[in-house]
Amino acid sequence: MSSLDFREGHPGSSRVVGLAIVLGLHVVLLAALVFGLGSKDEEEAQVPLQVTLLEEESAPEPPAPETPPPPPDLAPPEPAYIPPPEIKLETPPPAPKAIQAVQETKPEPQPVKRQQKPAVTGPRADPSHGNTQPPYPAASRRMGEEGRVVLELYVDETGDVTKGRIAQSSGFPRLDKTALIHAKRKWHFLPAMQNGKPVGHWIKFAVAFKLTD
Numbered sequence: 001m002s003s004l005d006f007r008e009g010h011p012g013s014s015r016v017v018g019l020a021i022v023l024g025l026h027v028v029l030l031a032a033l034v035f036g037l038g039s040k041d042e043e044e045a046q047v048p049l050q051v052t053l054l055e056e057e058s059a060p061e062p063p064a065p066e067t068p069p070p071p072p073d074l075a076p077p078e079p080a081y082i083p084p085p086e087i088k089l090e091t092p093p094p095a096p097k098a099i100q101a102v103q104e105t106k107p108e109p110q111p112v113k114r115q116q117k118p119a120v121t122g123p124r125a126d127p128s129h130g131n132t133q134p135p136y137p138a139a140s141r142r143m144g145e146e147g148r149v150v151l152e153l154y155v156d157e158t159g160d161v162t163k164g165r166i167a168q169s170s171g172f173p174r175l176d177k178t179a180l181i182h183a184k185r186k187w188h189f190l191p192a193m194q195n196g197k198p199v200g201h202w203i204k205f206a207v208a209f210k211l212t213d
Contacts, residue, residue: 134182
């Protein structure tokens with residue numbers, strides 16, 4: 001077993017020993033500081049973080065406006081009664097007897113003189129052109145049709161029949177049509193005269209259909 005020999009005759013060895021002691025103390029202090037700080041950091045890291053969420057406070061709703069009460073239903077005051085003024089009518093004095101009412105007489109209207117048109121003499125038979133009897137339709141004769149038809153004919157200024165119509169039927173359209181066509185095609189008259197001039201005029205003419213003819 002070895003031992004350190006501290007003797008006065010070896011001053012260098014005591015200095016070395018002092019330095020070693022000082023260095024050892026520094027190392028111990030450094031290690032204590034390092035390990036102490038690390039343990040504190042771990043403790044602080046292990047502390048749980050508590051977070052509290054604060055709910056946002058909603059702004060209070062404004063109070064609803066108060067509805068004003070309806071105005072009272074006040075009936076209009078009745079108008080004050082004002083009596084109507086009295087009106088006095090003055091009666092006019094009677095008219096003197098010397099003044100008499102004069103009745104206005106209206107003149108009688110004069111008759112209006114109308115200009116009379118000269119008389120018209122109707123169409124007449126032309127002696128130079130005899131108007132013949134319309135032919136009897138064969139079908140009407142076989143079927144026993146007979147009767148009297150009245151024609152209304154328009155005779156122009158030359159005496160020809162230019163228009164015509166049935167004024168009264170015989171009761172059989174076939175007889176009516178035959179008489180009208182024959183008159184417009186074959187008949188001729190002396191024209192009507194008015195103030196010495198020939199004019200167009202309507203005339204009625206009767207045609208009879210008899211099976212004995």
